[in-house]
Amino acid sequence: MKNKVLYALLSAVVVMGFAGCEQSSKRSSSGSLAKEEMINVYYLAGKLEMTVSQISDRKVIFTGGGNTVGIYPKEDYVYLNDKYFGTLGKTKTIDGMLHVRSSLLAQIKTEITGSTPFQIRPQVAPIPTPRPVETPWTGGGGKTIVVDAGHGGKDPGAISPNGFYEKTVNLDVALAITDLLRKQGFRVVMTRSSDVFIELEERANIGTRNNAAMFVSIHADSCATSSINGFSVYVARQPDWQEIKLADCINTQMTKTGIQSRGRKEADYRVLKLSKCPAVLIEMGYLSNYWEANQLKDKAMQQKIATAIAGGIVNYFGGK
Numbered sequence: 001m002k003n004k005v006l007y008a009l010l011s012a013v014v015v016m017g018f019a020g021c022e023q024s025s026k027r028s029s030s031g032s033l034a035k036e037e038m039i040n041v042y043y044l045a046g047k048l049e050m051t052v053s054q055i056s057d058r059k060v061i062f063t064g065g066g067n068t069v070g071i072y073p074k075e076d077y078v079y080l081n082d083k084y085f086g087t088l089g090k091t092k093t094i095d096g097m098l099h100v101r102s103s104l105l106a107q108i109k110t111e112i113t114g115s116t117p118f119q120i121r122p123q124v125a126p127i128p129t130p131r132p133v134e135t136p137w138t139g140g141g142g143k144t145i146v147v148d149a150g151h152g153g154k155d156p157g158a159i160s161p162n163g164f165y166e167k168t169v170n171l172d173v174a175l176a177i178t179d180l181l182r183k184q185g186f187r188v189v190m191t192r193s194s195d196v197f198i199e200l201e202e203r204a205n206i207g208t209r210n211n212a213a214m215f216v217s218i219h220a221d222s223c224a225t226s227s228i229n230g231f232s233v234y235v236a237r238q239p240d241w242q243e244i245k246l247a248d249c250i251n252t253q254m255t256k257t258g259i260q261s262r263g264r265k266e267a268d269y270r271v272l273k274l275s276k277c278p279a280v281l282i283e284m285g286y287l288s289n290y291w292e293a294n295q296l297k298d299k300a301m302q303q304k305i306a307t308a309i310a311g312g313i314v315n316y317f318g319g320k
């Protein structure tokens with residue numbers, strides 16, 4: 001009994017060993033037949049000394065040396081010089097690039113030249129798709145931006161439950177935006193750079209007098225419901241596409257501050273209505289919300305907001 005078990009165990013080990021050997025030898029001797037190499041169409045064209053002249057989901061055309069190869073993946077056929085050549089066979093799309101069986105190369109090459117090509121080396125990675133050329137941001141080019149810190153002087157704007165004034169945060173953020181935009185090559189005109197009162201009409205007139213390319217007004221919100229929070233980017237009613245684009249650029253960047261977006265809104269604020277250039281008004285958050293008021297008071301957050309607004313303006317002008 002004991003011996004029988006031992007024998008059975010031993011033979012199992014021997015069989016397993018054999019099976020292992022057999023498998024590995026099979027893989028090495030007939031691997032290329034069992035699983036054919038796939039090559040991308042650009043590689044195939046290159047090996048045929050041709051160039052891809054057309055490429056779409058429906059067909060790929062190579063031309064070169066007076067020959068034309070047409071590959072039609074949906075119909076599963078290959079054309080050579082406008083004549084049916086054969087079936088395409090297995091295809092695969094890797095990283096958006098059509099791959100075909102590697103044996104196609106030898107078949108087409110033989111037909112064209114009457115000789116078989118060199119052995120195909122395994123192709124590791126598909127040819128990367130070229131990246132679009134990035135145009136470097138050349139700066140603001142002296143374009144005039146009016147940065148308008150809302151309220152000021154006798155007009156404090158909204159007041160937070162802990163006694164923080166809107167006019168203060170507006171000015172601090174406006175000063176930081178001005179600093180950032182000047183570094184990007186813009187000419188920045190502030191409607192106020194200290195705690196003074198300026199009429200709304202005069203704010204808009206400053207933009208007109210300076211032939212401004214853009215008017216950006218900085219505010220903080222308030223409402224009776226203390227739970228309401230988030231920033232909003234306002235444009236005048238019936239905005240033009242520039243204002244929509246500008247508001248969306250700023251909105252996208254502002255979401256990076258962590259303050260919740262309430263989106264782009266339309267309202268006929270006087271500074272927006274009276275401005276002769278694209279104008280937006282940003283309500284950075286709610287001072288009536290205890291948590292957000294503390295955020296807006298925070299210097300690091302003010303810098304984040306300024307970076308976001310300046311970044312949105314730069315993006316609007318095509319910069320990164």
Ligand SMILES: [Zn+2]
Nearest residue numbers: 150157219220
């Ligand atoms: Zn305000």
